[in-house]
Amino acid sequence: MAEQRDETKAIRIQSDRTHEKEHSTPMYLTSSFVFDDAEEMRTTFAAEREGNIYSRFTNPNVKEFVDKMVALEGVEAGYATATGMAAVFASIAALLKTGDHILVCRSIFGSSHTVFTKILPKWGITHTYVSIDDQDSWESAVEENSKMLFIETPSNPAVDLVDMEKAGKLAKKHGLIFNVDNCFSTPAIQKPVEFSADIIIHSATKYLDGQGRVMGGVVLGRKDLIDEVYTFCRSTGPAISPFNAWVLSKSLETLYLRMERHSENALKLAKYLEAHPGVEIVKYPFLLSHPQYEIAQKQMKSGGGIVSFKIKGELKDGVDFLNNLKMCSLTANLGDTRTIVSHPASTTHAKLTEDERLSVGITPNLLRISVGLENIIDIIADIDQAIIAK
Numbered sequence: 503m504a505e506q507r508d509e510t511k512a513i514r515i516q517s518d519r520t521h522e523k524e525h526s527t528p529m530y531l532t533s534s535f536v537f538d539d540a541e542e543m544r545t546t547f548a549a550e551r552e553g554n555i556y557s558r559f560t561n562p563n564v565k566e567f568v569d570k571m572v573a574l575e576g577v578e579a580g581y582a583t584a585t586g587m588a589a590v591f592a593s594i595a596a597l598l599k600t601g602d603h604i605l606v607c608r609s610i611f612g613s614s615h616t617v618f619t620k621i622l623p624k625w626g627i628t629h630t631y632v633s634i635d636d637q638d639s640w641e642s643a644v645e646e647n648s649k650m651l652f653i654e655t656p657s658n659p660a661v662d663l664v665d666m667e668k669a670g671k672l673a674k675k676h677g678l679i680f681n682v683d684n685c686f687s688t689p690a691i692q693k694p695v696e697f698s699a700d701i702i703i704h705s706a707t708k709y710l711d712g713q714g715r716v717m718g719g720v721v722l723g724r725k726d727l728i729d730e731v732y733t734f735c736r737s738t739g740p741a742i743s744p745f746n747a748w749v750l751s752k753s754l755e756t757l758y759l760r761m762e763r764h765s766e767n768a769l770k771l772a773k774y775l776e777a778h779p780g781v782e783i784v785k786y787p788f789l790l791s792h793p794q795y796e797i798a799q800k801q802m803k804s805g806g807g808i809v810s811f812k813i814k815g816e817l818k819d820g821v822d823f824l825n826n827l828k829m830c831s832l833t834a835n836l837g838d839t840r841t842i843v844s845h846p847a848s849t850t851h852a853k854l855t856e857d858e859r860l861s862v863g864i865t866p867n868l869l870r871i872s873v874g875l876e877n878i879i880d881i882i883a884d885i886d887q888a889i890i891a892k
Contacts, residue, residue: 508689511573512754517562529748530562559736563747570754571710571720574689575702579728581735582720582747586685586705587613588740589719591621593681593703594650596734597727600626602649605678607664608861609634609657612846612853614683618652633861634662637669644676654683659846659870660863661686661785661810663794666801670698679727685709685837690761692802700724708837709807711753712760716746760839760875764807767881768873772809774882780889782812782867808836809871813889817866820845824869826888829880836872841881844870 506514516527535554537543546553554560568580583589594617598604606618608631618629630643634657651673655664666682673680681701682694688709694702704710706718719742721731735741742750765788772786784791787798788805798805813819824832830841834849846864854864873881 508574509758512570512757515566515570515573516751517566527563527566527748527751530557530744532561532744533557557744558739558741561744561747563744563751564742567706567718567742567747567751567754568720570751571689571704571722574754574757575684575722576689576693576695577702577722578725580720580722581728581731582706582718582742582750583735583740584719584742584746585717585740586703586707586719587617589703589705589721590614590683591617592731592735592738592740593701593721594622594627594652595625596731597679597701598627598649601647602627603645603647604629604650604652605640605643605648606631606651607634607653607655607657608632609660609662609863610652610654610683611658614654615858616853634664637665640669640672641676644672644678648676648678650679650681652681652683654685656686656787656806656808658686659808659810659844659868661787661792661808662863663787663792663797663801665794665797666692666694666697666699673700674698686808687802687806688757688761690758691765691804691806695723697801701727706750707835709761709764710750710757710837712757712837712839713753714833714835714838714840716749718742718746718750761804761807763875764837764873765804767875767878768807768809768871769805770878771871771873771881771885772805772811775809775811775885778886778889780814782814784809784811786810807873809873811869811871812865812867813869815867817847820867820869822891823888826891827884828887829876829884830871830888836870838872839875841874841876841884842872843885844872846870 534556545551564582568582572580606629632640632643653664679700682699684702685705701723704720772789775781776784786809830843
C-alpha cells in the first residue's frame with residue numbers, strides 16, 4: 503500500500519485496540535499500570551522492554567497524540583507536555599547547561615521572552631536577541647558557547663516571518679540546535695524539518711486543539727534530543743493529562759480541514775482590512791504587501807489564521823474598537839473555531855518594556871485577530887462596525 507497522506511495519518515494513527523475492538527481509542531484515565539509478574543515489572547523499569555509504568559512517563563492516549571504529531575511533522579520522536587510553555591522550557595532546559603548561549607529571534611511570544619530574560623539567566627544560560635528584519639546580521643551574534651538558535655515563524659503577534667532555509671543553514675554551519683516554534687502554522691501549513699529544524703515545538707492549546715477546550719504542548723524532533731527531553735520531563739513532571747491527550751488526538755482528525763478554512767477566512771479579512779479607510783497597515787503572510795511575501799510562498803502552503811493590523815489613531819482608538827465588538831471574542835487564546843481579537847501591548851506582551859515592544863512592531867494601536875471558522879461575512883461585519891463605531 504502506498505504511503506498515506508498526512509491528512510489520513512492524522513485520522514488513522516491510533517493506539518492498539520483492546521480486546522473490545524473499539525473503533526475510537528478509549529481514554530486511559532489511570533495513574534499507573536500493572537504487571538503480570540516481578541520480572542515484567544523489572545524489565546519495564548529497566549527499559550529492557552517497552553511498556554507503560556506511570557502516566558507521568560507514558561500513557562496510551564499520550565502516545566497516540568505524539569505518534570500522530572511525529573508523523574505529521576516528519577520527525578523521529580516526540581514528547582507531550584502539559585502546556586505550550588512547558589514545551590518551550592523543556593526544549594531548552596533539557597538540552598542546555600550553565601555557560602551555554604542561545605541566539606533568539608527577538609520577535610517571540612511574551613512568555614517565551616520572560617523565559618529567556620528572567621528564568622534562564624538564573625542558571626547561567628545567556629542569550630542574544632537578533633532582528634527578524636535583518637537575518638544577514640545573525641551570524642555576527644554567534645559566540646563560541648552558542649548552542650541553540652530559537653525562532654518562531656510567523657511571529658506572535660506581528661506576523662513577521664523568518665526565512666527558515668537561511669536560519670537552518672546558519673544553525674548547521676555553527677553546530678547549533680535549530681529550535682522552531684511552529685504553533686501559528688502547524689504541520690498542515692509548514693514543516694520546519696524540511697529546513698533542517700532539529701526541534702519543533704507547539705502549544706497544542708492553540709490550533710492543534712482548535713476549539714479552546716484543553717491545554718497541552720509537544721516537543722518533536724531528532725530522537726537523540728527528544729531522549730534528553732524525555733529524561734528531563736520524566737523527572738521534573740510537566741506531563742500532559744491522558745484526557746487532554748485524548749482530546750488533542752481527536753482534534754488532529756480535523757486539523758487540515760480547519761487550517762484550510764482559517765487561512766481562507768484570514769486572507770479574505772486581510773484583503774478587506776487593507777482597503778479599509780480606518781486601518782493604517784495590515785500584516786498577513788499571503789498578502790502581496792507583506793514584506794516577506796516571497797518567504798511565505800517558499801515555506802508556507804497558506805497564510806494561516808492570524809492577521810495583525812494597526813487601527814488609525816492611538817491607544818484609545820484600539821480600546822474603543824475592542825469594546826465595540828459584538829460577536830468576536832476578547833480572550834487570552836488563539837487558534838479557536840471562534841474569532842478572537844486581542845491587544846498585544848496590554849495583554850500577551852505587557853511584560854515587555856515599551857522599547858522592547860516597539861522593536862518588534864508592537865505599537866499601542868496594534869491588534870491581533872485569530873480568524874475563526876464563522877462565515878467570513880459575519881466576521882467582516884462585526885469588525886467593520888467596531889472600526890466605524892470607534
